[in-house]
Amino acid sequence: MAYSEKVIDHYENPRNVGSLDKGETDVGTGIVGAPACGDVMKLQIKVDEGVITDAKFKTYGCGSAIASSSLVTEWVKGMKVEDAMEIKNSQIAEELSLPPVKIHCSVLAEDAIKAAIADYQKKNG
Amino acid sequence: MSPSPSETEAADHFVRLGLPRRFSLERDAIEDAYLERARVVHPDRFTNAPVGEQRKAMERSSALNEGYRILRDPVRRAEYLVKLAGVDVDSSDPKAGAPHMDQAFLIAMIERREEVEQARAQGASALEGLRGRVEDQLEEIFDRAIEQLDAGDIQQAALALVERRYLQRLVDEIDSSS
Known part of the structure; x- marks a missing residue:
């Protein structure tokens, strides 16, 4: 599998790896899994007045899954929650030049950010 | 012919x-x-x-x-039987694809991966011990999948087979790090 330069960059220097306190009310946590390959992804956001101020992830999976989640945490920082909701897997796949067999990794990252936002909204609804 | x-x-x-x-x-x-x-x-x-x-x-x-x-291959045979019965664990289709695992299971899987990292830091014997425990669980889950398959409960069989895949991935990760 030939990875694109961007995937390798995120894989070797992943941005925002780590955890936020999931007990805090201003933190939303999304945990998703890819049944076909067994990859798991945890993505967390910290929100202040409708803006995502911090994002962390932990992904156990292939390089494309790690790169997809790393990229999403980079994108969403400073973004309004409603704008982050609009992130599409196709944008992630395009930015990272993912081959067709790795598209599901970008889907996983989209699912993870949506799940994190849903968790935050549930806590603050 | x-x-x-x-x-x-x-x-x-x-x-x-x-x-x-x-x-x-x-x-x-x-x-x-x-x-x-x-x-x-x-x-x-x-x-x-x-x-x-x-x-x-x-x-x-x-x-x-x-x-x-x-x-x-027993695992592939079981997955194939489930596929013939209408559930393709290789697919992410919401209806006919692999069943989605609940949050508790996924959280447990993240924690298990963290366990691998800790065991790796502790050394070879800790990693070997963890591998043994995951292997036992793999067998247990596969037995459960076969029981469900024989009983004709395809959804439950598919669920167990997907659980098995996550654990298999865990074993693969342990092996790649030892």
């Missing part, structure tokens, strides 16, 4: 190998069935046949090989 309906592409691998469509099959029975049929459909037997026949023989032979690869 004229192709019978059992050799058409629509036939499933059990039919193709002349085996009953069930999980419980002897390894030797699968191998015998394969060898017997592989001889009959071998493309070498069709070298003087018209081109169309040769191509068909090639297709039959490769479908047979594929079937043998799947059925001789």
